[in-house]
Amino acid sequence: MRHTLTFLETQYAQLTEHLFGEGHDRERAAYLLCGLSRTATEARLLVRQVICVPDSDLLSQSDHNLSIPASSFLPVMKKADREQTCFVLVHSHPKGVPNHSEQDDREEPGLFRTAYNRISTKDALHASLIVSEPKMMQGRVWLDGGETYPIDVIRIVGRRIRFIPRGGLYGSVDTSFHDRAVRAFGPDLQPLLKSLTVGVVGTGGTGSSVTEQLIRLGVGHLIVADGQSLERSNVSRVYGSQTDDVGISKAVLMGRLARHLGFGTRVDLIKRPVTYQSEMKKFRDCDIIFGCTDDQWGRSLLSLFSIEYSVPIFDIGIKIDSKDGVIRSIPGRVTTLIPGQPCLLCRRQVTPEGVAAEQLQELAPEEADKRRREGYIPELPDAEPAVIAFTTATAALAIGEFLNRLTGFKGEDYQAGELLIRFDESAIRKPGAIQQPGCICTDATRIGRGDQARFLGLTWREE
Numbered sequence: 001m002r003h004t005l006t007f008l009e010t011q012y013a014q015l016t017e018h019l020f021g022e023g024h025d026r027e028r029a030a031y032l033l034c035g036l037s038r039t040a041t042e043a044r045l046l047v048r049q050v051i052c053v054p055d056s057d058l059l060s061q062s063d064h065n066l067s068i069p070a071s072s073f074l075p076v077m078k079k080a081d082r083e084q085t086c087f088v089l090v091h092s093h094p095k096g097v098p099n100h101s102e103q104d105d106r107e108e109p110g111l112f113r114t115a116y117n118r119i120s121t122k123d124a125l126h127a128s129l130i131v132s133e134p135k136m137m138q139g140r141v142w143l144d145g146g147e148t149y150p151i152d153v154i155r156i157v158g159r160r161i162r163f164i165p166r167g168g169l170y171g172s173v174d175t176s177f178h179d180r181a182v183r184a185f186g187p188d189l190q191p192l193l194k195s196l197t198v199g200v201v202g203t204g205g206t207g208s209s210v211t212e213q214l215i216r217l218g219v220g221h222l223i224v225a226d227g228q229s230l231e232r233s234n235v236s237r238v239y240g241s242q243t244d245d246v247g248i249s250k251a252v253l254m255g256r257l258a259r260h261l262g263f264g265t266r267v268d269l270i271k272r273p274v275t276y277q278s279e280m281k282k283f284r285d286c287d288i289i290f291g292c293t294d295d296q297w298g299r300s301l302l303s304l305f306s307i308e309y310s311v312p313i314f315d316i317g318i319k320i321d322s323k324d325g326v327i328r329s330i331p332g333r334v335t336t337l338i339p340g341q342p343c344l345l346c347r348r349q350v351t352p353e354g355v356a357a358e359q360l361q362e363l364a365p366e367e368a369d370k371r372r373r374e375g376y377i378p379e380l381p382d383a384e385p386a387v388i389a390f391t392t393a394t395a396a397l398a399i400g401e402f403l404n405r406l407t408g409f410k411g412e413d414y415q416a417g418e419l420l421i422r423f424d425e426s427a428i429r430k431p432g433a434i435q436q437p438g439c440i441c442t443d444a445t446r447i448g449r450g451d452q453a454r455f456l457g458l459t460w461r462e463e
């Protein structure tokens with residue numbers, strides 16, 4: 001079982017400004033209220049709120065010592081109980097000592113016994129975190145019985161996507177196959193890529209190209225979903241497919257592709273759409289997801305998932321507008337979904353009506369036909385035009401954005417929630433967007449909510 005913690009960049013900035021602001025030569029404290037995502041392999045704390053402790057609330061404070069009174073932590077535990085969250089104590093070690101001190105070891109058992117007694121959150125997991133430098137953290141979770149386990153990875157998600165592994169170091173990896181990438185980005189990227197679990201939802205023209213690039217880049221673990229089987233018309237674009245594969249699950253083809261490439265990539269295959277909650281839930285193990293589906297229903301679920309589980313998603317879309325064999329436009333799009341940023345609904349890539357029409361078609365096709373005849377919902381679209389040059393190029397644009405969030409190669413000031421490439425104009429733009437009032441993405445209470453009685457707060461289709 002891995003234990004991890006995910007911050008948003010904005011939350012992390014709030015925390016470090018408090019801990020390392022003026023007068024930072026003394027230890028300082030804060031609390032985190034967190035949602036929780038529990039799978040068979042990982043317990044993931046998701047930061048929902050940062051609560052800074054003013055110096056005036058402390059009993060004592062020096063460069064190697066801190067004493068926090070019950071009048072400071074009890075109200076926070078009460079709030080955690082009321083809001084059904086987990087409780088994390090954070091304090092700084094301004095002298096740079098990364099580990100918990102002897103004093104921490106003496107005081108924390110009692111504190112976390114109190115936390116388990118006071119906080120009734122179901123399956124709660126509480127933790128303590130030491131921040132010894134603004135980019136150096138180390139933590140441990142406390143179980144109900146007083147056992148502790150180290151936090152294996154801390155994620156910080158935002159303009160950059162950063163990972164702080166336990167002790168600040170990854171194990172070494174064989175980089176002989178990736179020598180040219182090491183020459184580009186330096187030695188740190190390969191062990192990070194090897195450690196990542198990346199999801200790919202939809203493995204058609206764009207998704208199969210994304211999958212092949214992720215494998216060749218050296219990503220260690222992929223979770224790949226596609227509910228459809230290969231059709232004759234797909235072979236011209238789907239990487240890893242052959243003409244005699246028609247009828248085989250596209251997800252299964254991605255598994256074969258990974259085996260053939262021989263990098264030892266672990267691939268979990270999902271052969272049903274993510275509109276089934278049991279399949280969507282499997283993506284809770286991902287560090288990052290690529291949305292390569294062409295349906296609005298799947299995209300709307302990914303938008304919500306990104307917010308409630310604080311997982312960054314690169315959503316890819318492409319549309320060739322052609323009439324009577326004459327191209328009118330070819331826009332390709334890469335949208336990066338980060339909690340607190342405009343979502344696919346804000347950008348009108350997904351509309352509630354579009355999602356509802358697809359749900360009706362899938363779940364009650366006869367009713368959908370009837371309403372279509374009566375003119376209440378639009379005609380079903382014909383098969384869309386698609387060409388490998390444009391699906392592959394848009395996939396590559398998304399992989400570039402992924403590499404930038406990991407390495408920052410586009411510079412610290414670079415910001416693009418969306419890239420739009422117009423193949424018919426040879427132009428790349430960064431269209432701006434704002435969060436639309438009332439949109440699901442503006443509801444701060446959704447951020448980092450994690451597991452709840454109803455997954456994503458939705459009613460799901462029958463399994």
Ligand SMILES: [Zn+2]
Nearest residue numbers: 091100101104
């Ligand atoms: Zn300490």
Ligand SMILES: [Zn+2]
Nearest residue numbers: 343346439441
């Ligand atoms: Zn939105």
